[in-house]
Amino acid sequence: MLFIRGFLWGGYTKLIENLLDGIEVRLGVDYLRHRSEYEQMAEKIIYTGPIDEFFDYRLGALEYRSVRFENELLNIPNFQGNAAVNYTDRETPWTRIIEHKWFEFGRDEQGNDLAKTVISREYSSEWKRGDEPYYPVNDEKNSELYSRYKTEGEKLKNVVFGGRLGTYAYYDMDVTVKKALEAEV
Numbered sequence: 554m555l556f557i558r559g560f561l562w563g564g565y566t567k568l569i570e571n572l573l574d575g576i577e578v579r580l581g582v583d584y585l586r587h588r589s590e591y592e593q594m595a596e597k598i599i600y601t602g603p604i605d606e607f608f609d610y611r612l613g614a615l616e617y618r619s620v621r622f623e624n625e626l627l628n629i630p631n632f633q634g635n636a637a638v639n640y641t642d643r644e645t646p647w648t649r650i651i652e653h654k655w656f657e658f659g660r661d662e663q664g665n666d667l668a669k670t671v672i673s674r675e676y677s678s679e680w681k682r683g684d685e686p687y688y689p690v691n692d693e694k695n696s697e698l699y700s701r702y703k704t705e706g707e708k709l710k711n712v713v714f715g716g717r718l719g720t721y722a723y724y725d726m727d728v729t730v731k732k733a734l735e736a737e738v
C-alpha cells in the first residue's frame with residue numbers, strides 16, 4: 554500500500570471502489586428498516602451500525618461523545634501546511650483543525666498554489682440520541698451495557714458485529730482494517 558502523508562493516494566474511496574469491484578452495492582438504505590429482506594438474501598450479515606440500535610435499545614442506549622465542526626473558506630493558499638493539527642491545551646476551545654486540501658491535492662496539476670483553502674475547526678460536544686455517534690464513552694456503566702449487548706449478539710450465528718459502532722470501540726483506520734482482516738466470518 555502506498556501511504557502519503559499517512560493517507561492512501563486516491564483516498565480510501567479508491568481503495569474501497571477497487572475492493573468492491575463487481576460486487577452489488579446499495580447505498581442510502583437502512584438495514585434495520587429492511588431487516589427481513591436482507592436476512593433472506595444473505596447467509597451471513599456483517600453489521601457495522603450501532604449494536605444497541607440493532608437490538609432496538611432494549612437494554613438501554615450506549616452513550617457517545619460527539620463532534621461539532623465549524624467550516625471556514627479562507628482567501629489564502631495555505632493555513633497550516635498540513636491536513637490535521639491537534640490542539641491538546643486547555644485554553645484552545647477546538648481539539649483539531651483540518652485543512653482539507655492537504656489530504657490529497659494541495660496544489661493544481663502544475664504544482665501551483667490554489668488561491669483558497671477550506672479549514673474545519675473540530676469541537677468536542679455532548680451527544681444525544683439522533684446525533685452522529687463519534688466516540689464511545691468507555692466508562693464502567695457503558696462498558697457493562699455493551700458487554701450485555703455483545704452477549705446478545707453472540708447468540709445470533711448469522712450476524713457478525715464489526716467496526717467501531719458494532720463493537721462500541723474507538724478505532725483509527727489502521728486498527729479498523731486490522732480488525733476487519735481478523736474478523737471471524
Ligand SMILES: Cc1cc2nc3c(=O)[nH]c(=O)nc-3n(C[C@H](O)[C@H](O)[C@H](O)COP(=O)(O)OP(=O)(O)OC[C@H]3O[C@@H](n4cnc5c(N)ncnc54)[C@H](O)[C@@H]3O)c2cc1C
Nearest residue numbers: 582583584585601602620687716717718724725726727729
Ligand atoms: C471525527 C472523527 C475523526 C477521525 N479521524 C481519524 C484520523 O484522523 N485518522 C484515522 O486513522 N482515523 C480517524 N477516525 C477513525 C475512522 O474514521 C474510523 O475508525 C473508521 O471510519 C471506522 O470504520 P467503521 O467501518 O468501523 O465505521 P464507519 O466508518 O462509521 O462505518 C460504518 C458504516 O455503517 C453504516 N451503517 C450504520 N448503520 C447502518 C444501517 N442501519 N444500515 C445501513 N448502514 C449502516 C454507516 O452508514 C457507515 O457507512 C476518525 C473518526 C471520527 C469519528
